[in-house]
Amino acid sequence: MSGHDGGARHRSVRGAADAAPLDATSGPDAAAARPVPGPIAVLPDASAELVAAVESAGGVLAPLGDETRGIVWTANDGAAELAAVLRERRGIGWVQLPWAGVDAFAGLLGEARGDGRTWTSGKGAYxxxxxxxxxxxxxxxxxxxxxxxxxxxxxxxxxxxxxxxxxxxxxxxxxxxxxxxxxxxxxxxxxxxxxxxxxxxxxxxxxxxxxxxxxxxxxxxxxxxxxxxxxxxxxxxxxxxxxxxxxxxxxxxxxxxxxxxxxxxxxxxxxxxxxxxxxxxxxxxxxxxxxxxxxxxxxxxTPHVADTEEMTAPLYAERVAENVRAFLGDGRFVGRIDLEHGY
Missing domain, CATH: 3.40.50.720 (NAD(P)-binding Rossmann-like Domain)
Incomplete structure (x- = not known):
């Protein structure tokens, strides 16, 4: 569940206190256009667990470039950095955020309404x-x-x-x-x-x-x-x-x-x-x-430790693998973000 660690990198799998939405739902999915599959970049830092998750689900892992079609974001916050990546590469159709709660990305998600991208989070994973x-x-x-x-x-x-x-x-x-x-x-x-x-x-x-x-x-x-x-x-x-x-x-x-x-x-x-x-x-x-x-x-x-890295690393890797499979056309996205309601 939130990214309160002052911008530290590669803490996504630590989770947060898995803040859940008021509704038990994975968000709108059936009527939404599916993103075009393609190479996936894990940014800004790629752990061995996430690399394995992407590849085990059949995804093609590649450095960020013009051909990138999906992003797995690993930073606690970095909304401005992520926004810059998305502005420069309009071909990206799927973005996976690490937390259950996405309030650290609220501004970016507000701007993303109607951009046609599929946004997913870690909600429910932890x-x-x-x-x-x-x-x-x-x-x-x-x-x-x-x-x-x-x-x-x-x-x-x-x-x-x-x-x-x-x-x-x-x-x-x-x-x-x-x-x-x-x-x-x-x-x-x-x-x-x-x-x-x-x-x-x-x-x-x-x-x-x-x-x-x-x-x-x-x-x-x-x-x-x-x-x-x-x-x-x-x-x-x-x-x-x-x-x-x-x-x-x-x-x-x-x-x-x-x-x-x-x-x-x-x-x-x-x-x-x-x-x-x-x-x-x-x-x-x-x-x-x-x-x-x-x-x-x-x-x-307790200092926001309801889920520790040891607990959440495999859970987040599993979420990423599930959504990589959905990105490739095999099943539904899990933890879809409802951009209208902000979670």
Whole structure:
């Protein structure tokens, strides 16, 4: 899931926190014109895994040139650099971006509307490790593990809650949300999914549209944020949404930091309305030293590591191979970007 490593190269397979869209979809595909197949360039840096992925799927790997028809982009950001490549070579018909969330490329994607190219991302590719991390954060907070891990004396109190039978809301309906619902099944939670458009999601008792978010979270004990960052989702989890949760509720964010209003989250944690927050993503990010979230005992922050390179390298290589096959005419593209909605 985001490219927050300051432009470092060849970190694409690290993934990000696999921010999923509000809808579980690979994007428009059937009606779209297919790109013309041809040589593929892996830019700006080509790892052995990605080279093998392209070649194993039957793709022709070649340096960037006039004959290039597909690009696998490997940088965290570099939107301006990628835009320059695309301006110079109009024959490129397919672009693969590395992240699940593509907010770092928002400007470029906005300009790409109507350019006829096929754009794909890593959305859904890293769902398993990110969902696993979300569950780990939730369980750690429910069982008071941050406080107990910091203890230096025996503290036999009765604090701690169970996940079994909990009222849960998941914001987002992409790969992370779907995988998280699978992981939650043994706990027999009552799950509501909030998504952009109507439609059932496997594992959820009900789904509601995002305009009913405050209603959906009313009385919920646990809110998982697994949504992509767009202009529509920025700050959508605000003071009103947080106040609607059950007293002592826990919020877990593995989507994008700016989906939650940070000031409102800090206030809700400090005054005790929230029972805890597990954050793998923050706003700002990286979270600076001295930020109030670091000092809140029941706030557990992990530094955008829900999916590490060891976990995601094979997953991203598999995504690239799938889309190389589609580029060559064998099957559908996976993780297509909806340029109208920005993810």
């Amino acid at each position: 769902a398993q490790p990110v969902a696993e991390h979300a569950l780990a954060l939730a369980l750690a907070l429910l069982r008071e593990l941050p406080r107990r891990a910091a203890a230096t004396t025996w503290q036999p109190d009765e604090r701690g809650r169970s996940l079994y039978g909990a009222e849960v809301v998941v914001l987002g309906a992409g790969g992370v949300a779907v995988e998280l619902l699978r992981l939650l099944e043994p706990f027999r939670v009552r799950a509501t999914v909030v998504r952009r458009r109507p439609g059932a999601v496997p594992g959820a008792e009900r789904t509601v549209t995002v305009d009913r978010l405050a209603e959906a979270v009313s009385g919920a004990e646990l809110l998982f944020v697994a949504a992509a960052l767009t202009e529509d989702t920025r700050g959508i989890v605000d003071a009103g949404v947080l106040a609607a949760l059950a007293p002592g509720a826990i919020v877990v964010n593995v989507g994008r930091g700016a989906v939650i209003e940070t000031e409102a989250l800090v206030a809700a944690l400090e005054d005790g309305r929230l029972g805890g927050a597990g954050l793998d993503v923050t706003d700002p990010e990286p979270l600076p030293a001295g930020h109030p979230l670091w000092a809140i005992e029941h706030c557990l922050v």
